[in-house]
Amino acid sequence: MASSLDSFLHDPTDPNALSVEERMKFEKWVAKILDKPAKISSMIEDALHEGMHSEWEAESANHKFRLGSYYPSMIERCLRQQAYSYTAPIPPSKEDLAIFGEGRAIHELIAIALRRSGLISVEGREVVVDLEFADGEAKLHGRIDDLLLIRITDEDSQDFKLFIPLEIKSIGTLPEEPKQAHYYQLSTYLLAKNFPIGVLLYWAKRGGGVKAFSIPKDDVMQIVLRERVFELHEALKQNLLPQKEASFNRDFVQCERCAYSERCNPFLIDSLPKGSKIAVFDVDSTMLDPLPRRRAAMQELGLSPSMRASDIHDKELRDKFWDLYNSPKYAELDLLIEQGKNDAYKQVESGRAIIGISSSRHDSMIEATKARLANLEVPLTHLIVRESGNYDTDITFKTKWALRLETNYEVAEYFDRDALASSEVLKSVQRHRQKKSTDPQGASS
Secondary structure: OOOOHHHHHOOOOOHHHOOHHHHHHHHHHHHHHHHOOHHHHHHHHHHHHHHHHHHHHHHHHHHOOEOOEEOOOOOOOOHHHHHHHHHOOOOOOHHHHHHHHHHHHHHHHHHHHHHHHOOOEEEEEEEEEEEEOOOOOOEEEEEEEEEEEEEEEOOOOOEEEEEEEEEEEEEOOOOOOOOHHHHHHHHHHHHHHOOOEEEEEEEEOOOOOEEEEEEEOOOHHHHHHHHHHHHHHHHHHOOOOOOOHHHHOOOHHHHHHOOOHHHHOOOOOOOOOOOOEEEEEEHHHHHEEOHHHHHHHHHHOOOOOOOOHHHOOOHHHHHHHHHHHOOHHHHHHOEEOHHHHHHHHHHHHOOOEEEEEEEEEEHHHHHHHHHHHHHOOOOOOEEEEEOOOOOOOHHHHHHHHHHHHHOOOEEEEEEOOOHHHHHHHHHHHHHHHHHHHHOHHHHHO
8 A cells, every 4th residue: 555654665755656645644653653662663573583483493393302313412411301302392482592593693604604715615504414323212313513525635735525514602702622512412423424523613602702623533422422312212211201410410500590490390309398397507607617627638738727728828739728628538527516406406396307508518528428417416308518610609609509498498497607698598588488479480480
């Protein structure tokens, strides 16, 4: 119709082409738009979201789950997460779609740049590969981003050609070494097609830097991949769920970022029913005195027993101290704090389970600490220590765990010699409860 915005704007040199009636209708329509200009920007946002969702759906059509066929890009992830993503997939969020679209755009740009370089030939895109295992019951099925052909001239001036699978990953910052999940994925392609070497190419979304890693084929990976595939396959074949691998390996960051965390419930303690009341004790300030253990570690290194770790200026010596201090070697030297034990029994008498927490103890100390508390007859139900790679501050660590526990239990009491830590933990728990009472879904997200 001539009065449409398209017709009007595509003939700006002759606006008089509109009749008086058409012009009045058009100007009235434009006035409505200008009265609510956000409607136009919302239309564009909605259109972009719909288009990206359609693109994702088209891409997903090539990834329909079939029992026995699994994705190389996912095989390193938590086995429970993989099972959910196959059997009960959750549609991506707007943020997920944006990341997906950004990755596709970067991939296209890299392919164009490689072609224009004239140095490398891009021989294939999205090349389908299958890594089948001996019994043929299960396989890894994926697609190589780009298959490159490079030409190399040796010292005798003889030309050689070599196919190189290229896997492209867009990432926040460039890594110092390849990510394990990406290494597993590329290894699948190398083993499936017997390529001697492949390349992982990282593109930094912040700053645009690139970094490539050459990955030689490793036959040992055939065994590693097969074990993971069949652990997942056997569970799904029997309509069971595999283990909560991330939680079992104490990779709690992966749990919190997982779209299936609410369904999986990784912070539920197996020995403690959901809904139980709990009392949380900071082990190192209310139950155990670690000072004798620290002194013993200092003495073994030839240092003064009264020294603190911060007083050790030599980095290598300081690292040795922490390794020794965080080892089970001197765990039996931890002294019992009688008041903490008495408080724990009072809580048990009130029907509350005892949860110990320590931001200063690491994975290496968990079993030795539980054994020490058991020998001292402290009624401990569960112990939480700092997992590898966790660099949260003391208060952040304790607060985060109190909120994780609160998703399944009621944190009735919190014991900590640090008044500031106690205050922050209890205030955070209270805010969580208030939010949950007004927005149950928001509190669990």
